[in-house]
Amino acid sequence: MTGLIGPGVFELETVARFPNDPVRTIDGLHWDILSLYRHALAGLATAARTGRIDSVGIDSWAVDYALLRGNRMLGNPFHYRDERTADGVAAVHAVVPADDLYQLNGLQHLPFNTLFQLATEQLDGAESALLIPDLLAYWLTGRVVAERTNASTTGLLDPRTGAWHAELLERLAIPSEVLPELVDAGSTIGELLPSVATEIGGHGIGSVTAVGSHDTASAVVAVPATTPDFAYISAGTWGLVGVELEAPELSEAGRVAGFTNEGGVDGRIRYLHNVMGLWLLTETVRQWERDGTIIDLPALLAEAAAVTEPVAVFDANDPEFLPPGGMATRIAAHCAARGLPAASTRAAFARSIVESLATAFADAVSTASELSGRSVGVIHIVGGGSLNELLCQLTADRSGRPVLAGPVEATAIGNMLVQARALGALGEHDVDLETLRRLVATAFPPRLYSPRP
Numbered sequence: 001m002t003g004l005i006g007p008g009v010f011e012l013e014t015v016a017r018f019p020n021d022p023v024r025t026i027d028g029l030h031w032d033i034l035s036l037y038r039h040a041l042a043g044l045a046t047a048a049r050t051g052r053i054d055s056v057g058i059d060s061w062a063v064d065y066a067l068l069r070g071n072r073m074l075g076n077p078f079h080y081r082d083e084r085t086a087d088g089v090a091a092v093h094a095v096v097p098a099d100d101l102y103q104l105n106g107l108q109h110l111p112f113n114t115l116f117q118l119a120t121e122q123l124d125g126a127e128s129a130l131l132i133p134d135l136l137a138y139w140l141t142g143r144v145v146a147e148r149t150n151a152s153t154t155g156l157l158d159p160r161t162g163a164w165h166a167e168l169l170e171r172l173a174i175p176s177e178v179l180p181e182l183v184d185a186g187s188t189i190g191e192l193l194p195s196v197a198t199e200i201g202g203h204g205i206g207s208v209t210a211v212g213s214h215d216t217a218s219a220v221v222a223v224p225a226t227t228p229d230f231a232y233i234s235a236g237t238w239g240l241v242g243v244e245l246e247a248p249e250l251s252e253a254g255r256v257a258g259f260t261n262e263g264g265v266d267g268r269i270r271y272l273h274n275v276m277g278l279w280l281l282t283e284t285v286r287q288w289e290r291d292g293t294i295i296d297l298p299a300l301l302a303e304a305a306a307v308t309e310p311v312a313v314f315d316a317n318d319p320e321f322l323p324p325g326g327m328a329t330r331i332a333a334h335c336a337a338r339g340l341p342a343a344s345t346r347a348a349f350a351r352s353i354v355e356s357l358a359t360a361f362a363d364a365v366s367t368a369s370e371l372s373g374r375s376v377g378v379i380h381i382v383g384g385g386s387l388n389e390l391l392c393q394l395t396a397d398r399s400g401r402p403v404l405a406g407p408v409e410a411t412a413i414g415n416m417l418v419q420a421r422a423l424g425a426l427g428e429h430d431v432d433l434e435t436l437r438r439l440v441a442t443a444f445p446p447r448l449y450s451p452r453p
């Protein structure tokens with residue numbers, strides 16, 4: 001996306017949208033990283049044809065990486081939903097037990113956190129490990145860095161200092177040299193390599209600026225909060241539900257509840273819980289379509305909103321829903337095994353998923369508030385899920401709190417605001433996150449869903 005941002009101006013345009021389909025090969029599930037890069041270059045070329053682009057910022061999903069020797073990528077990055085991580089978890093926990101690990105890195109236990117993935121690798125031949133946005137930035141600029149918000153999802157960062165955790169690296173025998181120099185969102189990564197600039201052509205592109213390169217970090221920047229007592233839900237494939245803190249919260253209760261301390265822009269802490277998210281619905285639809293039925297998602301959701309039969313509210317967080325494939329079958333089996341009602345129609349099935357997600361969202365907001373001691377007067381839902389009216393309304397109903405929905409493009413907006421601030425386009429360089437959020441609230445007024453009795 002491109003953005004035109006200045007005092008009183010905030011225009012967004014989508015210049016390219018492309019699929020991000022994983023590829024399964026004999027050794028497991030991978031990202032098609034070269035295809036993503038090719039599409040990104042084509043998008044930059046399109047953007048540069050319309051005029052000079054001052055800056056580019058890159059964000060993506062977290063945790064996944066490529067290993068490099070010199071400038072050569074050693075294999076295609078794995079997808080975090082690849083099953084190989086189970087061995088990595090066992091290997092790490094044999095050296096650093098789970099409760100100990102939480103005190104060191106403050107992360108929710110997710111079997112795909114980078115440190116578990118790295119435990120399955122031969123690191124001998126690797127000179128650097130680059131997370132996906134850092135890899136793309138390297139290909140554009142030739143500079144090897146690790147942007148700090150995304151680095152926090154590796155499980156190898158000390159949440160108290162924001163530095164790579166030397167003790168943890170030593171205990172896990174991960175050579176610290178493979179981890180790049182950390183940089184903060186807002187700093188300049190570099191100019192485009194001449195070969196890249198030539199390929200993109202047009203009016204050219206200024207520098208690559210580090211942003212909250214973890215997509216969720218950028219989304220949280222763009223939560224249009226106007227009061228301090230808010231919780232956020234970045235709702236897309238995942239539902240990232242939490243509050244923003246000034247310092248990490250490392251209580252044992254937080255570990256048991258699955259709360260993570262991820263790094264936010266400007267040194268904030270994203271104290272949140274990963275809820276399985278709309279993945280449950282999209283994977284279900286994918287199975288139905290594979291089985292031969294074309295699904296019209298907006299129509300399905302409208303029918304789901306009208307369902308009156310009692311539907312199963314199941315545990316959306318069950319790790320059995322993590323891998324791809326056969327989601328409708330797995331959800332049905334999960335519900336049957338627990339004596340929950342079986343849905344009689346596809347609409348009822350979809351309603352059951354959305355009810356379960358809204359319940360998990362509402363529970364996570366309450367838990368975030370209890371564990372952090374922060375009162376929550378309003379819940380902001382940003383990202384693709386903010387367009388899902390049923391989900392927004394049910395989250396308001398189940399939490400008993402007002403929900404403010406939107407913007408849908410929060411990640412891109414947060415990404416661009418950090419660039420705009422760094423370039424001085426907002427007037428001053430020291431504009432704080434609260435000011436950025438008020439700008440978002442004015443430019444993209446959210447939609448209110450009041451809780452129903």
Ligand code: LRH
Nearest residue numbers: 061062063215216238274
């Ligand atoms: C959302 C997200 C989330 C991570 C997951 C791997 O896209 O970045 O914050 O936990 O992907």
